[in-house]
Each structure stands twice: as structure tokens, then as C-alpha cells.
Amino acid sequence: MSVIYILLSISVIVAIVFFAAFILAVKKGQYDDSYTPSVRMLFEDELIKEQKKPSIKTKKTN
Numbered sequence: 001m002s003v004i005y006i007l008l009s010i011s012v013i014v015a016i017v018f019f020a021a022f023i024l025a026v027k028k029g030q031y032d033d034s035y036t037p038s039v040r041m042l043f044e045d046e047l048i049k050e051q052k053k054p055s056i057k058t059k060k061t062n
Contacts, residue, residue, distance in 0.1 A: 025031065
């Protein structure tokens with residue numbers, strides 16, 4: 001039974017270490033995207049959707 005307590009405590013410690021590493025990475029700007037905004041203006045024309053042309057409706061005959 002003592003092995004379960006040891007493994008549980010080790011897993012909690014590892015989880016806390018990974019969470020702390022994630023928080024530090026976010027604070028240091030690891031996940032900031034500095035590349036996409038500079039490239040976005042090159043592909044600006046592709047982002048604008050073309051306007052749909054009105055379709056020709058056919059007459060219904062009774």
C-alpha cells in the first residue's frame with residue numbers, strides 16, 4: 001500500500017513541475033506568434049471572399 005502513496009506523490013510532483021514550466025514558458029512569450037502577422041499582409045487578397053454573382057432564375061411553367 002505504501003507504493004501507491006509513493007507513486008501518487010511522485011506523479012503530483014511531476015504534474016506540478018510541468019505546470020510550472022508551462023506557466024514560465026507563457027510568461028516568457030514562448031507561444032507568441034511574431035511570424036504570422038508579417039506574412040498575413042502578403043496574402044491579404046486571398047482572404048477577401050469574392051462576391052457571389054446573382055443566379056439566373058428560370059421561370060416555372062404550370
